[in-house]
Structures are given as structure tokens and as C-alpha cells.
Amino acid sequence: MNSELQQQLRNLALKRTIPFCYSCYQRAPAGVCKSCHSDDLMRLLPGHGCDYGLDWAIAAILREELTPVDIEEAFEDSMRSCYSEEVHVGWMSFDAVSVMKEMDPISWALAMSEWLEEEQSMNSLVMVEDRYYVISELKALL
Ligand SMILES: [Zn+2]
Known part of the structure; x- marks a missing residue:
């Protein structure tokens, strides 16, 4: 995959996910948790859960919205x-x-x-x- 496409997929995942503080278990859309002020945040993909990084979210979005090629x-x-x-x-x-x-x-x-x-x-x-x-x-x- 070329890096431009990789970047576009990351942007897609950023758009579809919301920063999430796992310790306080709440959304932190500003990028910093309002309660504990941590910026060590997961990403929440509504309907799929939360985790660190974006690769899992990219995979989940594609699995849900596209049909893989046989x-x-x-x-x-x-x-x-x-x-x-x-x-x-x-x-x-x-x-x-x-x-x-x-x-x-x-x-x-x-x-x-x-x-x-x-x-x-x-x-x-x-x-x-x-x-x-x-x-x-x-x-x-x-
Ligand atoms: Zn927090």
C-alpha cells in the first residue's frame, strides 16, 4: 500500500473515532481528559469498542463497510x-x-x-x- 493511501486511511479512522480516556472510562473529544488531564488516550469506535492506535479501527471500518475480494x-x-x-x-x-x-x-x-x-x-x-x-x-x- 502506498503511503498516501495509508495516510488517508488513518485520517478516515481519526474522523470516525473519538479520543477516549480508559482510566476514567469517558470520551475526551478535546484530546485531553477533562477529569484526569491525561493525553494518553485510546480511540473509541462507536459500536466496536476502544483501543490504542488506529490500525484496528481501520480494519474494523473496512470490514464493516466493504466486501473483501475473494x-x-x-x-x-x-x-x-x-x-x-x-x-x-x-x-x-x-x-x-x-x-x-x-x-x-x-x-x-x-x-x-x-x-x-x-x-x-x-x-x-x-x-x-x-x-x-x-x-x-x-x-x-x-
Ligand atoms: Zn481520564
Whole structure:
């Protein structure tokens, strides 16, 4: 993920969360707790709880508002659009993708990881906390 996108995700999490003093268990929207004057504050994401840092909040917001990409399905769809022909064997016909997938699963898996790298380098997919998202959908949140 590029640093600009990372910063935008942090800004999103800052916007959606509220500073929270865990010792007094109250919100501290000003950035300093009114009761104990601490500025060592967690972030509260309403409906999700509170914790230090923003990465967990980013992950929670994305999980709630976006559908992660099923990589295997997306790769298969992409291959189907490239190899739409039918393969004839004897009296049977199969679609090329199913044949490739079943006849050489290692080559299939290799091609899938190359495709995934390519999608990421072309900025169409991005991985956030172990899940892949379509960048254009993610940017619509920002
Ligand atoms: Zn406090």
C-alpha cells in the first residue's frame, strides 16, 4: 500500500473515532481528559469498542463497510474472460479454465499469485489486514 493511501486511511479512522480516556472510562473529544488531564488516550469506535492506535479501527471500518475480494473467484473470473473457449476431448466438452485448474493446479496457483501481484502493482487491489479490497471501492470511503 502506498503511503498516501495509508495516510488517508488513518485520517478516515481519526474522523470516525473519538479520543477516549480508559482510566476514567469517558470520551475526551478535546484530546485531553477533562477529569484526569491525561493525553494518553485510546480511540473509541462507536459500536466496536476502544483501543490504542488506529490500525484496528481501520480494519474494523473496512470490514464493516466493504466486501473483501475473494481472490480465487476474482482470478477465475479474470481468466474466464481471457480463455473463454471450450475444449473438446472425445465426445466431451469442457471450459478451458476448469481444465487448466484441474489438470495443473500448481501452474494455476502460480498464475494466481502473479496475477495478484500485478493487480496490486496496478493499484486495483490492496491488502489491508490480511484482506484484499478493490481500491476504487476503498477510495469511495475516503
Ligand atoms: Zn481520564
